[in-house]
Amino acid sequence: MYIGISGYNHESAVALVDEHGTLVDYYREEFLSRVKGDKSFPKRSLKRIIQLHNIEINQIKSIAFYERPLSSFLTSIRTAALNMPRSLPLISHQCRNFDKSSISCYLDLSRLFPGLEKKLLYLDHHLSHTLTALAYSDIQSDICSIVVDGFGDRSTTSIAKVNNLYDIKELWCCDYPSSLGLFYSSITDFLGFEVNEGEYKVMGLSSFGNSNSLNAKNVFNLIKWNNQFKTITMDMSYFDYHISPTQSYSNKLVELLGPPRNPFVPLVREDNDFQYYADIAKGAQDAIVNILCQLFNYAHTLTGSRRFLFSGGVAMNSASLDEISSLSCVDKIIIPPSPGDAGASIGSAYFAYLKNNHRQNTKLSRPTFFPSNYDSTSQQHLAKQILTDNFITLTTEFVEIISISAKLISKGEVIGISINNAETGPRALGNRSLVCDGTNKDAVNTLNTLIKNRSPFRPTAPSMKYHTANKYYVLRNELIECYKTMSATCKCRMDTESINFPTTHIDHTARLQIVEDGQILFSLLDKLEDYNIQILANSSFNLSGDPTSFDLFDALMVSMRKPLKYIITNVGLLQSIL
């Protein structure tokens, strides 16, 4: 058995790969701790994996950590040191938290499972991202990998050529502190959203902005692709993330753009300053798209490849994909369902596997989109009283669950789904989703506001079968795989009613999901054809601020806290009686 771990910097997670090179289990720590964005050492995930699969420590051949911890530590200290004395508080903070940094992975492991620490391997952070993407790709040789995130162990952006699974050559990288990811996060912070969580909001907000506005241009000009030196250049005087433990942008940015947004004031379209913030978001989004396009072009020049693996946190910027894929050098883009650091544990587990199975014909078998092992019947007994006090079971037969749910959806109800294994996140693909009729404005509104309390400028994603998607949206062949995991937005066909769907964004795009046969949403959509419904609005099964619900208790808790009446579980279709 082979284990991959990520943690300490961003969301922590653990992945398990078996002797055949198959991903057999995976957990984000936040699934189990219920703390959103939990980045602490993933002890619960590790314990659960070892207990659930009855693994003896000696059966674990290797355990791989998703970065080289000392290099990550030194890079940040050294960069800060170049800006002393201003950066002394950051250096002091880093040194004092040395024991909480990823360097302590070795100790944390040895405390939890003595002996396991001896099997610890380290790999380059961007390699762990590349291997994650590679696992989900049907092409595993002769392909280019582009990794763009905030900061790995050395660099913030890199291009590598995957000749085969054992020959992955890094050809170019951009050094910290210039960072596309941290640039976007700083703007996210300026706009009053939570870093590492609010980037989606900036992306949604940007559609309302005007590229030609002064604010958008000012933001756009903060980060550039330098074509002469082939590098990303940033005017660091506008940013503080590399020298301050608390501040991501500098006072100079405030002088340039005006005061940052108060995070507690609701951002409403009708308000005067909405456009001001939307323009800032637009500038950041334009900058991202511009640099990513240059980067893909350069990667093509370097590697000759027209097929790309794209990963790292910035690969979650689904709105940039449509434009990137229209570049003449792009034939195909593969993005793993969890391109960020949590997903990097999957690549790390594969690294451990590859290191122990050096064979000519080794291939990584493509992981399922639903790798986190779970079945709600395992908690049915313990939840008995909660269920009898608060819920009635409408049916336990799967066929009936689907037909009753379809009928409820046709009547405008929102249904929670918490069945079988969970998806990797961050996107809900159907097993941990809240769904309703995607063409019913009232139902989508209930889902968004009454249940999820989402920002009104962020539309919900629509899920549908391929032929429906093709009818309403301009699909790009290069992104076909991305649509299966909601990794790319696409444009509406302007001559169809899709432009008026409540899941369509202001700029006539949607972050759709093409549902495949075998998924629960496919069964639901099948049945919904009886009611002439072809599109489901699909949002993750959680309340705002909480992680996606993982087990039966989490799902029941959502229903007890908000007006969610129906939940599909392995225990049956439940109806709340409150």
Added chain:
Amino acid sequence: MKDDASKLNIILETASAEYGSALEMLSACKLSEKAPYSCGYFNHAKDEYNHADIFMSILSKYAMNVSSSKARNYRFTARSLIGKYVSAKGYLYEIMKQKDFIAYVYTNELLAKKSFEGILKLVKSDSQQSSLILQIMEDELRHHGLAKKHFLKHYPRMQPLQLMAYRIRETINNRTRKFYFQNLRILDKLLAPLYIFMAYIAGTISILFNLREFDHTNKNLMELSSKSIV
């Protein structure tokens, strides 16, 4: 009259403590052995989530009216609870004996109720918020009563006197915790120049490192040492 900063701080701390309690109760609900206990913890968790929601909405209401640069410091993130409001080692039910856990809940609910009396004074000008907080205080008293009943039922030999001992211990613990953190803050301020000096030394040494040695351009990443942490 408290100034904005300390008012916001108290409300944020309370919201965090309530959210932390919700997490504790949810974990107890999943780990307990019997369905009725699980149900009890589940309902308790639901109340605590509800309390956290209420405090967060009170927080928004106040923070909305202060300058954005000030307000930004009072954002709630669940992640920041770890190590402060919930132990980094694990939830109480994961690391404590069940008996200790129930006694802990028993005493803490009472302490929680007490701390709300202070908040009530803070928001007394707003009748709607006052009534919400009074409602929360009632919840806490109910939790306390339930924990007490639960405790005496399952540990009948642990008489009220012993519960009292638990309560005193927790009260002292709570006070020492506050005392400890306060002292830590003072110590932090006193030692700040030393930390900065040490940071200066560390920074100066780090400049001597040649980071080019970490450069992996044109290298096969699969063949680099997998035992090296740099």
